[in-house]
């Protein structure tokens with residue numbers, strides 16, 4: 001499989017190349033040159049497979065040319081063997097219509113483990129093959145950081161520099177990052193919001209003073225391999241509920257538009273998805289973009305769902321590229337306008353294309369708490385605030401009543417114990433596999449949010465590419 005940049009002028013790469021690249025050199029994001037497509041009977045034949053095997057079937061078209069199926073299988077079995085549930089992503093029924101897809105049984109209790117446990121192993125494999133060194137720089141609103149650090153801590157050939165917005169991630173999230181003391185792990189708290197941290201990271205990818213000396217890699221969902229791994233659980237859930245004979249809807253708590261873009265990919269691959277509901281909190285740029293075409297960033301409002309406290313959703317660019325006829329030059333122009341104004345209008349093609357598959361709902365803090373109470377009181381399920389936003393959206397979206405809706409349960413409630421306790425009066429316990437997080441020593445540096453300081457910090461500590 002070949003990959004092209006959404007902005008049309010970066011080199012075409014193979015799967016190994018995009019996995020190690022992160023952001024494209026023209027500032028765009030890599031997408032497959034074309035979508036592989038499964039016929040209904042091929043999808044039907046995937047029913048009943050163990051998760052790792054399903055992952056091989058769904059991902060093999062994307063990794064072709066860089067990994068054999070047996071190599072991919074070995075990586076999937078190792079990655080999904082770290083999960084604490086045999087089903088990897090079990091489906092739980094709430095009522096006659098609503099289901100939860102529990103994506104939080106990995107080592108750091110959020111859905112990001114599903115992709116990052118695989119990505120860490122892909123890095124190690126490709127780097128040892130080339131005898132090269134990778135410097136990962138990332139920004140996290142909380143969960144990517146811990147999942148990425150768990151996935152690469154102690155691995156050969158990789159250093160990770162992870163920026164989190166100081167004071168804006170939960171204690172559990174921060175400690176899951178800062179108590180990992182492997183020498184290749186560097187935690188940085190920066191003054192500012194997640195968007196500020198992400199802007200610094202994005203600049204590092206296109207800064208020649210770094211890229212000439214270091215191979216800079218990404219673990220954020222700008223990395224294609226992450227989205228690819230997330231496509232698998234849409235297939236897993238839909239197959240459980242009767243696909244390909246039956247259409248399924250998904251409600252996805254959304255921040256950077258990565259998880260829901262994976263759902264879009266699943267639909268493009270032939271999975272019968274009736275609707276993808278984009279669930280946002282009050283940081284609702286995506287809701288505004290999808291409902292009125294207005295993609296304009298405001299100020300970030302901190303909420304109980306910090307992983308969704310995002311105004312600029314990187315992966316939305318991938319959707320706009322695909323819906324706008326894959327015209328890299330036109331999209332580069334549109335994105336330059338957005339970068340300058342922090343605002344743009346979607347084109348008619350983009351709006352109409354999105355309307356066919358996407359719906360969107362914005363949840364207030366009251367909506368979120370009410371969804372948590374409904375799930376606890378009516379179904380005996382304790383939800384984290386992100387999942388609750390998804391469930392609120394699922395229960396209020398305007399949709400054919402015969403279509404089952406799967407809400408992606410993106411984090412374990414114990415990652416956000418204060419918010420859960422405020423909503424339902426019950427404090428969720430951390431699963432014992434997480435260990436003694438609150439007794440361990442934390443290690444991180446605090447830096448101002450300005451670009452030069454962070455760049456110099458990384459340049460002083462990273463290992464040059466060979």
Ligand SMILES: *Cc1c(COP(=O)(O)O)cnc(C)c1O
Nearest residue numbers: 143255256257258259307410411
């Ligand atoms: C990262 C995250 C999200 C948002 O996912 P995106 O792929 O950025 O849209 C939602 N919920 C939780 C718990 C997360 O960690």
